[in-house]
Amino acid sequence: VTKASRFPGEFELIARYFAPLASEFPGAYGLLDDAAVITPSAGCDLVVKTDAIIAGVHFLPDDPADLVARKALRVNLSDLAAKGAQPIAYMLDLALPATIEEDWVAEFARGLATDQEEYRVHLIGGDTNSTPGPVTVAVMAFGEIATGRIIRRGGAQAGDRIFVSGTIGDATLGLRVLRGQMPHIDVAAAQFLAGRYRLPLPRATLGPRLVGLATAAIDVSDGLVADLRHICETSHLAAIIEAQRVPLSPAARVALASETDGLAAVLSGGDDYEILFTAPPSAADGLAEVSRLAGIPITAIGHMTTPSPGMPADVQVRDASGNLFALGREGWTHF
Numbered sequence: 001v002t003k004a005s006r007f008p009g010e011f012e013l014i015a016r017y018f019a020p021l022a023s024e025f026p027g028a029y030g031l032l033d034d035a036a037v038i039t040p041s042a043g044c045d046l047v048v049k050t051d052a053i054i055a056g057v058h059f060l061p062d063d064p065a066d067l068v069a070r071k072a073l074r075v076n077l078s079d080l081a082a083k084g085a086q087p088i089a090y091m092l093d094l095a096l097p098a099t100i101e102e103d104w105v106a107e108f109a110r111g112l113a114t115d116q117e118e119y120r121v122h123l124i125g126g127d128t129n130s131t132p133g134p135v136t137v138a139v140m141a142f143g144e145i146a147t148g149r150i151i152r153r154g155g156a157q158a159g160d161r162i163f164v165s166g167t168i169g170d171a172t173l174g175l176r177v178l179r180g181q182m183p184h185i186d187v188a189a190a191q192f193l194a195g196r197y198r199l200p201l202p203r204a205t206l207g208p209r210l211v212g213l214a215t216a217a218i219d220v221s222d223g224l225v226a227d228l229r230h231i232c233e234t235s236h237l238a239a240i241i242e243a244q245r246v247p248l249s250p251a252a253r254v255a256l257a258s259e260t261d262g263l264a265a266v267l268s269g270g271d272d273y274e275i276l277f278t279a280p281p282s283a284a285d286g287l288a289e290v291s292r293l294a295g296i297p298i299t300a301i302g303h304m305t306t307p308s309p310g311m312p313a314d315v316q317v318r319d320a321s322g323n324l325f326a327l328g329r330e331g332w333t334h335f
């Protein structure tokens with residue numbers, strides 16, 4: 001792949017738009033060397049994660065460049081938060097088609113600058129290429145955590161409660177709004193939901209505080225049930241969710257009032273970027289304190305249990321009367 005060449009030149013582009021984002025991180029060497037150096041704090045592990053977003057797949061080709069940049073960074077920061085890690089730095093791998101102009105890169109860099117302030121991370125390097133394909137933005141994020149303390153998916157115990165931060169279902173309802181599938185919803189609710197889809201809110205102030213309290217954690221990117229299933233499989237346990245406890249925003253409640261498959265949307269919709277985690281009942285006081293300190297609500301939605309003989313380590317969803325739901329072709333329905 002040849003390097004992007006239609007701009008002032010690849011190196012000028014890096015110097016003009018990306019080097020300023022690296023100026024406060026000594027190991028980035030001003031983006032003037034071949035590689036960067038990260039020295040984690042003494043007694044810490046480095047936690048790393050990469051995720052790419054592609055135009056036409058993860059965002060719309062005409063989405064504002066600053067939002068594209070922030071989304072690319074934030075989906076990675078969400079993974080670090082779910083593991084209890086404090087973000088430090090990130091690298092940026094850009095593939096740009098010839099249709100991209102310098103203004104787009106400038107706006108893209110402004111978006112990164114905004115989120116560097118918000119999340120206290122620094123750009124430390126990357127790669128820039130031209131592509132015959134769509135805009136592709138790959139970020140690799142680096143965080144740190146006390147040695148051995150990363151919150152895994154597989155640590156849940158039978159009897160643990162299941163918790164989720166914030167509210168669930170907003171992003172998937174927001175995507176419906178953006179697709180024009182919810183024309184009757186009021187404007188304020190529509191804007192809130194669309195915003196939750198466009199710009200994830202990684203729970204960076206919450207994740208590190210869950211270390212020592214949560215036994216297992218994952219960020220909700222594929223959907224509440226799908227992501228809880230990952231905890232079940234790796235923890236070799238089953239999960240029971242009480243549907244009426246799943247926390248909904250006021251806007252989601254408005255939206256769900258007019259949707260026939262509302263529960264399905266909330267349980268299986270993705271892109272919420274909340275933290276889904278398990279913790280023993282004894283962690284209740286600690287979690288209340290952590291929620292207060294982080295300024296983020298935490299809601300108990302169910303519990304982990306030993307799978308009954310012949311039953312898989314899977315997720316069960318119950319309604320207020322204790323009846324089971326199953327995911328049918330039309331979404332979640334009663335058995």
Ligand code: ADP
Binds near residue numbers: 018032033092127
């Ligand atoms: P190489 O020729 O060794 O592949 P490059 O010429 O691609 O290195 O990059 C020069 C410097 O600019 C390196 O420090 C690299 O990390 C940095 N860099 C290149 N592209 C980006 C980018 N999109 N974002 C941040 N840093 C970048």
Ligand code: MG
Binds near residue numbers: 033034
């Ligand atoms: Mg080199």
